[in-house]
Amino acid sequence: MTAVAAGTALLLTGCGLGGAPATAPVDTGGKVEGTITFQTMQLSPTFDDYLNATIDAFEAKYPGTTVKWTDIPSNAAARKVSADAIAGTLPDVMDLDTGTLAPLGRKGLTVDMATAAGDVKDSYVATAWQSFAFGGTGAAALPWYLNTPVLISNKAVLGKAGLGSSPDPTGYDELLTRSAQIAKATGVAGFQPTETGFANSLLTVGVPLVDETATKAVVNTPEAVAFVTKLAELYRSGGIPKDSVSAKERSEIETFSEGKTAYLESGGSRLKIIKENSPAVFGSVAVGKPLGDAAKRTWVVAHGLAVPTKSGNLPTAVAFAKFLTSAENQLALAKVSSVFPSTTASLNDPFFAVGDGDLTAAARRIAATGLRDGRTTVKPPAADAEYGATLWSAVQPAILGDVAPAQALGDAEAKLTKILQERQK
Known part of the structure; x- marks a missing residue:
């Protein structure tokens, strides 16, 4: 599920984003309603059931909202993000690895979650949160899923x-x-x-x-x-x-x-x-x-959910990013995949405590303990x-x-x- 996009930064700077000034803080307040677009990296069809169910739950919690989900191959992410950034057509919520996201975050092209979602900062593993600090941006995305050895x-x-x-x-x-x-x-x-x-x-x-x-x-x-x-x-x-x-x-x-x-x-x-x-x-x-x-x-590598500052529906986009990265929803993803959640509450679940007699469960317990107990460092x-x-x-x-x-x-x-x-x- 993880992917590293080679040369992403060079693609972005070559397309004219290199000298863009950091943007001022944006207002993400307002009513959660209307339609947003959501893009993931190579999660379909394996996780269709999980993501469709989570989207349904969000739309039920916030009547009047619609989430339109698309999925792209991980090897196409760098070029697509670059092209969409230049054209001003980035999705409202993006699943991105840190390498692909870094150029956008450094130039202030994504919402700083340290401001927009500062109320949930302490719920995440510290190194997961720190993985998205680029330049003057405190957190260019909300941490989603992690991998560590x-x-x-x-x-x-x-x-x-x-x-x-x-x-x-x-x-x-x-x-x-x-x-x-x-x-x-x-x-x-x-x-x-x-x-x-x-x-x-x-x-x-x-x-x-x-x-x-x-x-x-x-x-x-x-x-x-x-x-x-x-x-x-x-x-x-x-x-x-x-x-x-x-x-x-x-x-x-x-x-x-x-x-x-x-x-x-x-x-x-x-x-x-x-x-x-x-x-x-x-x-x-x-x-x-x-x-x-x-x-x-x-080492730990992270994927996060980023919201472009030019999203046409910032309140709903930020609300959806927070909803998808909540402890409950991250734990649900971990149970149907091989990745690790970025919230400490998820890592404290008994699912990560078992391990005797099963290598996969033992590996899961060891890695989760390292994440939860601060044994990792930001790459x-x-x-x-x-x-x-x-x-x-x-x-x-x-x-x-x-x-x-x-x-x-x-x-x-x-x-x-x-x-x-x-x-x-």
């Missing part, structure tokens, strides 16, 4: 390495040390760094990725240099799959499902894929706390797919041992800063 391990591989009774690693230092031991004892790699996950790993080890203004990349830090140095050492020892760095990237799910890695940090929904791809490996799977849990730096929206691809391309030679880690990270920081600054034009 757990640590998935192959007990059979760990047993062969003599680590079967060892507690899960609590951070990357332990993971990298274990990975070297596993490779030496079994010939199996410890884990697979990837283009999509590398920025998350840096965030977990304490690298901020961007500065507070999102105009400068921050990746050439002592923590980052130490991390990449250890990855290079691990690569030489066989603790990282050889073809995962030097050749076309293979999915880390595929590698793990083939029994070629011992650890995988990913969303709990991936357990289903592992079970389908390799029942034998799934029989040896265990789940535990993510690598950033102890340091309160587990900067600027660290999107384009950011991740540029960063990974720069550090791969360092992991292979061809370039010094500090040089690779310095080059990455310069390239990324240029990208970030172009987005502001």
Whole structure:
């Protein structure tokens, strides 16, 4: 259900939104009535029943309202949002990931929910709310659904390495040390760094990725240099799959499902894929706390509901966004999906407390506890797919041992800063 739109900011700035001034606060008060349009990203047809029922409930609560729902593919969201913003035809309520929403929020093109819906701010997980703070906008959207990882391990591989009774690693230092031991004892790699996950790993080890203004990349830090140095050492020892760095990237799910890695940090929904791809490996799977849990730096990605400032029906649009992101409705969505709610009341429901004997339920409990107890950190929206691809391309030679880690990270920081600054034009 989650999606990251590559290059969204560049699309928007290229279409003439880059220099738009932030708008003044808009009046969202008034009677909740009339028609609004609502657009989601790739939720139909899987969640038709849930969304249609929720829309019906909203229209029953507010007689005289009509919600017209449309759904678009996630890979079309960036261009459609860009085109609609330029044309002034954005839907009244939009389901967007932070990367797609960030350019609109930075330019004040969406209602600041910190003002329009400040009365419900404290009902959301703090990092979920903070995920939508762009520039001078306190919250460019109301948080809706979230995703955050757990640590998935192959007990059979760990047993062969003599680590079967060892507690899960609590951070990357332990993971990298274990990975070297596993490779030496079994010939199996410890884990697979990837283009999509590398920025998350840096965030977990304490690298901020961007500065507070999102105009400068921050990746050439002592923590980052130490991390990449250890990855290079691990690569030489066989603790990282050889073809995962030097050749076309293979999915880390595929590698793990083939029994070629011992650890995988990913969303709990991936357990289903592992079970389908390799029942034998799934029989040896265990789940535990993510690598950033102890340091309160587990990554979280969020989708939110944004309302354009130029909506023709602001009162009803804001009311619908609040209604759909209420604790009751978010819990209902979580029960029919693999995502997590962004409200603390939802996460306190017994649905997230069970977990014994069922891997999926255990993963759900672990992730929900981390969200509820403040173990997560905000992933900067600027660290999107384009950011991740540029960063990974720069550090791969360092992991292979061809370039010094500090040089690779310095080059990455310069390239990324240029990208970030172009987005502001």
